[in-house]
Amino acid sequence: MTRGGYTGAGGPSVAVPEVWGKIPPRNKNFTGREELLATLRRNISGQVTVVVPHALQGLGGVGKTQLAIEYAWRFRSEYELVWWIPADQPILVRSSLAAMAPHLGLPSASIMGTEEAAEAVLAALRRGDPYSRWLLIFDNAHEPEDINDVIPRGPGHVLITSRNQRWEGVAETLPVDVFTREESVQFLSKRVPRAISPQDADDLAEALGDLPLALEQAGALQAETGMSASEYLRLLRERTSQLLSEGKPSEYPVSMTAAWALSVNSLNKKMPEAVELLRCCAFFGPEPIPRDVFFRAHPGLGPKLSALLKDRIRLTRAIGELGRYALVRIDLASRTIQVHRLIQALLRDQLSEAERARIRNEVHLLLAQFVPEDPEDTNNWGRYQQLVGHIEPSGVRENQDPAIRDFALNMVRYLYMSGDYASARRLVNQLLDQWAANAGQEDLRILAARRHLGNILRALGEYSAAYEINRAALDAARERGLESHPEVVNLTNSLGADLRARGEFAEALKHDAESLRLHEEVFGRENIATLRAMNSLALDYGLNSDYARSRELHQDVFDLLHSGEQNAGAATVLNAWTGLARAVRLCGDYAEACDLGEDAYYYGIEQLSADHPWTLRTAKDLSIAWRRAGDYEKSLEVAEEMHSRHFRLFGIDHPDTLAAAIALANIQRTVGRLDEAMELAADTARRYSKAYGGDHPFKHGCYGNLALLRRVCGDAQGARETNEKALAGLESKLGRDHHYSLTVATNLASDLAVLGDLENACRLGQGTLRRLRKLLGETHPMTLLCAANLSVSLRAAGEEEQAERLYEETIDAYARTLGLEHPDAVVAQERRYLDADFDPPPI
Structure with missing residues (x-):
């Protein structure tokens, strides 16, 4: 420029x-x-x-x-x-x-x-x-x-x-004060050219208290009607006397009220339907009103407004008249109408309570019909956004019409899906406060509002509050025998996410299996709601270390979404795609996981942008896959970028930021940037208690990573103590036969070996290997890592024959799976201890 x-x-x-x-x-x-x-x-x-x-x-x-x-x-x-x-x-x-x-x-x-x-x-x-x-x-x-x-x-x-x-x-x-008298006279001379003398202008300014908005009203009326200043002053005195005798107005300047009333009365004689439209506009917010709100009449509108909206030519003229009388501001470029908040208040005060209730309801009907019904479709977001400023001022939350309440819930859903969690939370809390006060009993829309609030709180990382809201709502619905109602079935799926957030992985699996059965019964197997429930169950299987079943379900969801029969948005597709890539990685197929993850990541960038939350999660998972596959340069580059973006967008304590921090600390350790990794891992482990609670498995997994870093940095005793605490915490929540527990046990065995306690190192390693083979299979990378480490400990303990046999079996398995050039296989061939780390999946 x-x-x-x-x-x-x-x-x-x-x-x-x-x-x-x-x-x-x-x-x-x-x-x-x-x-x-x-x-x-x-x-x-x-x-x-x-x-x-x-x-x-x-x-x-x-x-x-x-x-x-x-x-x-x-x-x-x-x-x-x-x-x-x-x-x-x-x-x-x-x-x-x-x-x-x-x-x-x-x-x-x-x-x-x-x-x-x-x-x-x-x-x-x-x-x-x-x-x-x-x-x-x-x-x-x-x-x-x-x-x-x-x-x-x-x-x-x-x-x-x-x-x-x-x-x-x-x-x-x-x-900023009112006009000076000189400015008032100058303004009126400009507003009513060739029709007002300096003395008349001075008299008008005196009568109107030099208030700019009142002067604008007076000037517009005179310019439009040709009314003389003396006539205007006479009418103004009469109107002011009337207002004062009625004890009005208590809140607004008398001069403004009188000037406004003269303009409205004059327009009412010329075009009464324009005044009806103006009264309608008084019940919107003071922000610009989209003209297309008035595009068509709703069956519930009154006869005057309905007749006007059906006549496009008459409607256009009415809007023009309102502009000429300076009662509204018209923006042709944006196709909006705006009414000053003071004029809106004066118009509302003029009406009886019954008239206010009628017009307010008409506004709600106009708002509701302006937006399409699907708030998750990004093509509809522009219209929803235009109405955000009118929801609270128009009193939508007070309307008990089911259709208007559905519209209000769609506004909440739009705000949530667009990522404006703070506004979504504010609106849904307002709705719940109002609806609960008016309800004779809990109705299903209140239930839906509580489900939305639970989703919003979970998105904000407030897991405990989300659980309490959803648990109470679901219990109340079940007491009323509504288990099979579609709204309750959707709520059932939400509670599964809350259980995962609490670390109740086995309970979540049991809950979501029943939830999927309900979804299939109520919605059918290929409905979007059912696929979301299926995706939840796939997450549960992964969190319970059944990666094969998790992969199978994720594949089903992915295939059904790509069948061409589903009307799913890009975010839903990407979420399923990322879930499949993660499950493939957890099964140990690192190369395939990288290919899937890379395809999903670029799909996310193309369809949603690099900063969309789903794209960020996909990128973080791709960084982990690249690290597992041995491509450390790519992994580090993406991990650094993702951590920076998460920090900027969500803050340091958000669960997604913490997960990105763990991914970054793990690759930093892998490439030898130990000081940076130690600082980040220690800080992140401390923050996990705040995000998830003090006994969540993810917290213990993080401390397992911290223990690993302590040993690598030379503090084997500190590593042992930290790992023992982490293992005890994981066993109490998940049992020993869980991937997370066995990962920490594998590292603890290495701690013991480094400290010279080879007998206990071998004993722990042998038990852990037996459990891993049963849980993950003979050739899973985690199983091979444990076997390679055990062979090193056995050799150091003098068990040469057993160590060599296990070593040869393990290297042969590496050759058949990851390949002997993979970094894990290289370390195993050098007979050094391998490090097993933890990455928290989304819940």
Whole structure:
């Protein structure tokens, strides 16, 4: 971009930002405020500047937003990126930030999820990459706590508009008052050209208290109707007297209320259906309303609104009239309508409770019919996102209509699937609070909402809370005899994931076997819901060391998803693909696992992007497969990248980040970067208790990795003590005949041998080998590793004949499976101890 300079108070230079995001249209009637703009420009550089309306004690209509819009347009040549963020609802802030992602060279929110996209955007802004000269405008932020964590501290500028004086303690504030009288007269002269004298303008400004929004209403009415200033003032006095005699308004300036009422009354005489449309718009949120919401009439709409929506020409004219009377802001480019929040409040206050209930219900019907029914289809996400800002203000949660409740649940599902877990959690909690208060008894939609909440909490890594919610919901449903209801069957599958997260692997297997039977009975074998249940059972078999059965089930799921008869999204396909690749690796077929994993990884990049959670899990698993296959260079490169991405997107304590850290520490140890591996493994092992609980098998497996590093670094006694504790923990949870337990036992035998306790090393090695052969088979890589180590210990103990026989059998098996050039086979041939490590699979 060719950067231009500011050319004076009148306007910008010809240069424009590379990114110009969602900035409202410039107000052609913007007037005055030159001193404020100059002060704002001086103050804003290098700091957060907040525009606060002190004079009106936080009331709206003073022109804060208009000042921010004018600043963006006037000084746009100073920036490479300018972005507008509605901030009155916390639910909108992150999605607005996430929408910036493609403009920064990042994957879109539809690909990587809203939460992850927003975090990636914030990180890019903090770095100043690719743009260092940026401006973010957070419009109408209420509480500092709502957005303080998403204000990027970086090389750019942040501008906030707010009615809350508490921002004074957070940022440098600039108070915005009503117009000066000179500005009021100047504004009216521009708004009503050739139709108002300076004296009339002065009289109007006095009567309207110099409030910009009231002046805009008055100017629009006069410009549209040709009403004289004297007539307007007469009507204004009458209307004001009426309002005061009625004791109104208590919250809004009398001048604003009177000016608004005159405009509405005038339009009502000209086109009453336009006023009906305006009243409808008052029950949306204050954010832009998609015009296509009004594309077709719903059977539940009232006759006036229904008739208008059926007449496209009449509807277009009504919208135009609302714009001409300055009652709405029309953005032709984005095809949206926006009503000032103060005008919305005044319109609502004018109505009886019965009228408010009727119109609010009509808005809910319009919202619900605007979006397709499938919130998991990424093709539908654009429409869902347009409605996020209208769900809470319109009071959707209060509607007891089953169809509207289904729509609300679809909004929760959309937010969850798009990765905006925080917003999904907020919305579903609001729904549950409202619905539970209104319910005579637990209904199935409340059950569905609780299932969604459980899924959201699990995605956030809050495993214990997810389990408690799902367990209680399922128990309540079973008490009512609803085991076979589709919603309850889906909940049954969710609880299986909770059991895995608790480390109850055997219980999860038993539970999910019954869950799959229920799914097949209720949905049929090839339904998507059934395939998800089958995938869960495949995970259970893997966590219980039955890798052959796990592989078989994963293969079934993968084949059915690729049969062409399933309408599955890319994320579902990738999840199944990765599960199959993992099962193949756990069976010991490393080369095939690498091929499958690589294909799946590039599919994920192509279909979902490199930063999508499913793609990240696939890449992490591929790194493990490459390490097992002996391609350490590829494994290390991907492991480092995946750990960095997980840390950036999810934070250090998220279970996926911890799994990526283990994969990285294992390859660091393998290639000899022992100090780095030790530091990372020790830190990760400590964090596992926080993520999963103090007695989870994954925690003990991590400490087994740490013990391995201690021995490799020369502390064999420390390794032994750590391994003994890890083995005891694993045996208490899983028993000795489990892959995780036998892995630690194999390493413990090596510890004993290094410490000179060859008798116990051989005894432990022999028992472990016998168990591994029975569990995994004679030629599984883990079995061969244990056998190779035992041959070394037997030889050191003087059992030459037995050691040699076992050595020859093992090397022959390596030749027939991994090949003698594989790093494990090379170490075995050199008669050195091999190291067995642990990688936690997803739950």
